[in-house]
Amino acid sequence: MAARSGRRLRKAVTYATAVLVLVVMAFPLYGILLTSVQTERDIRSRDVAFAPSYVTAEHYRQIFSGDSxxxxxxxxxxxxxxxxxxxxxxxxxxxxxxxxxxxxxxxxxxxxxxxxxxxxxxxxxxxxxxxxxxxxxxxxxxxxxxxxxxxxxxxxxxxxxxxxxxxxxxxxxxxxxxxxxxxxxxxxxxxxxxxxxxxxxxxxxxxxxxxxxxxxxxxxxxxxxxxxxxxxxxxxxxxxxxxxxxxxxxxxxxxxxxxxxxxxxxxxxxxxxxxxxxx
Amino acid sequence: MVAPAVLLVAGVYTYPAVSTLVYSVTSIDLSPRFRVENFVGLRNFVNQLTDDVFWEAAGVTLYFGVMLCLATVILSFSIALLLNKTFLGRGLVRVTVLLPWAVPPVASGVLWVQMFHAEFGFLNGFLRALGADGDVIWLGGQVIALHSVLVAEVWRWIPFATIFILAGLQLVPKTVREAAAIDGAGSWRSFRHITLPLMLPVIVPVVIFLFVWAMKVFDTIFVLTRGGPSRATTTLNFLVYRQGFEQFDFGSASATAYLLSVLTVLVIAGLGWMLLRSRRLAGGR
Missing domain, CATH: 1.10.3720.10 (MetI-like)
Known part of the structure; x- marks a missing residue:
């Protein structure tokens, strides 16, 4: 019984660490991707959004149309x-x-x-x-x-x-x-x-x-x-x-x-x- | 067939290395066309070695180098131990851990500017979401700015160190650890007395690579802090840039560049000696 719960605990620790590593290593990249598809107004808001409620390709369009x-x-x-x-x-x-x-x-x-x-x-x-x-x-x-x-x-x-x-x-x-x-x-x-x-x-x-x-x-x-x-x-x-x-x-x-x-x-x-x- | 490569490398390394040595002992007239003027002996070196700015930068450099190696190795070792287990989604974690490596250094600087921004950066947003005081000026204070740059650099070097250490871990025969487990060693003791000593010949080269890179960090500092606030993130390498291309004092910049090279070589030599010793220890087992 003790051995099994020990194994289960170890497994939980493994997955928790895996998720933590995943989030920390990926977040800066995810953040810049998110920023690139939000409007300038939302980017400059103090209420930082961590997930997009919409996606806009506006910035990409501006870059390629020479508007930048x-x-x-x-x-x-x-x-x-x-x-x-x-x-x-x-x-x-x-x-x-x-x-x-x-x-x-x-x-x-x-x-x-x-x-x-x-x-x-x-x-x-x-x-x-x-x-x-x-x-x-x-x-x-x-x-x-x-x-x-x-x-x-x-x-x-x-x-x-x-x-x-x-x-x-x-x-x-x-x-x-x-x-x-x-x-x-x-x-x-x-x-x-x-x-x-x-x-x-x-x-x-x-x-x-x-x-x-x-x-x-x-x-x-x-x-x-x-x-x-x-x-x-x-x-x-x-x-x-x-x-x-x-x-x-x-x-x-x-x-x-x-x-x-x-x-x-x-x-x-x-x-x-x-x-x-x-x- | 080696000639083109040797000639080019000689042209772009030996010739400049000698020129820099010449600059370091002369005064240079910048206008109109960079002419080497007078031999000034070791004046440029003495000037540096008696200048507080130099010693401050030397301190920042060493601290940065040691902290980068420590933090990167500890985190990478933990991640490598994780990736050495079998679990669902291991492939995904592995690819993600590699990703920062593929980010161009300047782009990584921009990512972290966005993370560290005091007003609408993600870190402060995260702190606010937790209900904490989310108005930390990450790149503003002398101490915190240096550590913020450190975080950005550690993130960039974890991929390399993790792969390297993981490759080493996979060479440690499972049977050794199994034998230890049968003998009643717990996982901590098995790690401390078996895995760690066996891994030393792998860790030391990682530390050497990391230290060399730490001595050469430029892009991240340039984008994040420009060596500031004040001189808090001015490493020796960055000081060379400032002296050479902001103050156009090529004599001082050359002297500083050589002093930095000496520092790097000394530390590498020390680490190399450790590597030889650890190899001998591992081999003698």
């Missing part, structure tokens, strides 16, 4: 271009580097890999101070290139590391067999390694895109013109604005692509971390 103070649609196009370019460039540089560092005799291999990890520990601003001066002197301030170059550089060490884990997952025997059959190095790389790496390259492109999409410090410091506004900077600019509903809607739209990608690849991300723990 901050050009949200233009900023999305800018971020799309910059993030896509950064993703492609980063992967294009990271894949050969990862392959060479993991499969070939590269002098200073350990130092290079160690250096890639070390820069991650240091504060980004340490590198941004001179970069800012360089970008200004080269006339790259307020240009796409002035954003893409730092994005690529900042994600590259991490990308080489991720791509390395994909390269290592290809059995060496496959390449050795091709070598015995007389295949040259370019043949091995283009006919065998790259096709096998396809899932990794795809994951890398998505990762590079997401990291560039959410980047804030670089556009904050390297751009000022509205024509090159990125989504993150646009969001920040909107916090100065008076339209909270529109800000909430813009926040939802900025976060949505990243949330969709992450949820979709939840399993892969978890596996990547789990593999890291097991090692």
């Amino acid at each position: 103070g901050v050009p949200v649609t233009e900023s999305m196009v800018n971020s799309l271009v910059v993030a896509a370019a950064s993703a492609v460039l980063t992967v294009a540089i990271a894949v050969p580097a990862a392959y060479a560092l993991n499969r070939m005799r590269v002098p200073g291999r350990r130092i290079i890999l160690g250096g890639f990890a070390a820069v991650y520990v240091l504060p980004t601003l340490l590198f941004v101070l001179p970069l800012f001066i360089t970008v200004v002197q080269l006339g790259l301030y307020d240009t796409y290139i002035g954003l893409v170059l730092p994005y690529v550089a900042f994600t590259l060490p991490f990308m080489v590391w991720i791509m390395g884990s994909f390269v290592r997952s290809i059995p060496v025997a496959v390449e050795e067999m091709a070598q015995i059959d007389g295949a040259s190095l370019p043949q091995i790389i283009f006919r065998i390694v790259l096709p096998l790496l396809r899932p990794g390259i795809f994951a890398g492109l998505l990762l590079g895109f997401v990291l560039a999409w959410v980047e804030f410090l670089t556009p904050l410091l390297f751009t000022s013109d509205l024509s090159i506004l990125t989504v993150t900077l646009g969001l920040f600019r909107s916090t100065m604005d008076i339209a909270i509903g529109q800000l909430a809607a813009a926040t939802v739209l900025t976060a949505l692509p990243v949330i969709l990608i992450t949820t979709f690849f939840q399993r892969n991300i978890t596996e990547l971390i789990t593999a890291g723990v097991e090692r």
Whole structure:
């Protein structure tokens, strides 16, 4: 009898904790979603509503019709271009580097890999101070290139590391067999390694895109013109604005692509971390 | 094949790291085109180390780092223990716990502005609904503002830490705990003497990651408080930004950036030493 009620109590505690975790972790997101579909008057009421009694798409409509103070649609196009370019460039540089560092005799291999990890520990601003001066002197301030170059550089060490884990997952025997059959190095790389790496390259492109999409410090410091506004900077600019509903809607739209990608690849991300723990 | 990556990383890391070191020991003429002028020796470093603003920021940074690690690890460990059980709706909880990770840092700042708003924020609304005094100015007071920023950051890092710790928990063989239960160990004792020591090699890397991130926090502070009120939420990293891009004093900013790097490396080295020791302990069992 006592054992059974004990088990029941433990079960109740489990479910109570689960509900608490669910509410606390989800609420800020739910809150912004709720704010984005309420009228400005209700948002600014002291009687904070926790559930919607109606839903309005007004703020979303305003954003896309260009009624908002901050050009949200233009900023999305800018971020799309910059993030896509950064993703492609980063992967294009990271894949050969990862392959060479993991499969070939590269002098200073350990130092290079160690250096890639070390820069991650240091504060980004340490590198941004001179970069800012360089970008200004080269006339790259307020240009796409002035954003893409730092994005690529900042994600590259991490990308080489991720791509390395994909390269290592290809059995060496496959390449050795091709070598015995007389295949040259370019043949091995283009006919065998790259096709096998396809899932990794795809994951890398998505990762590079997401990291560039959410980047804030670089556009904050390297751009000022509205024509090159990125989504993150646009969001920040909107916090100065008076339209909270529109800000909430813009926040939802900025976060949505990243949330969709992450949820979709939840399993892969978890596996990547789990593999890291097991090692 | 490594050349492009090494060249780019060297260009965007080594060159600036050296430049920053140069800035830190020179005076820089900002107009017209940022020219390095005179060698000033360690003056910028001495200025920082004798400045109350620097030490205040150093205190805020260390407190923030330690609290972020503590709070995140304790909460994530609890959530991981929960997710390690079987119960209805576990998948839903798991996905939800991961969600904050997918929120861009600036967007997360906006979410929390909406939570913390003194007049129509959700937290005060919740307090009012409970009949409590719902007029807390979350981002206003010196002490409370720092802790509000902390809450927002902990929320953002729980997903990573939980997945990492959960992965570690799943490696602890069930048989070990079952054996302990047969030997009469209660769940607390089994946790304290078996799970926790076995998990130490997993927890220390999590703490290292979290501490590095805490040293680099920028977006959340920028959106929520801009380092204020006064300097209550100005961490060293944020001080670098203020000195460099608000006061355009690149010499001081460079010196501060290097001092922050030294602090980070020292703490990481200490934690790394702990990791090696915990590995040896776990291995020697």
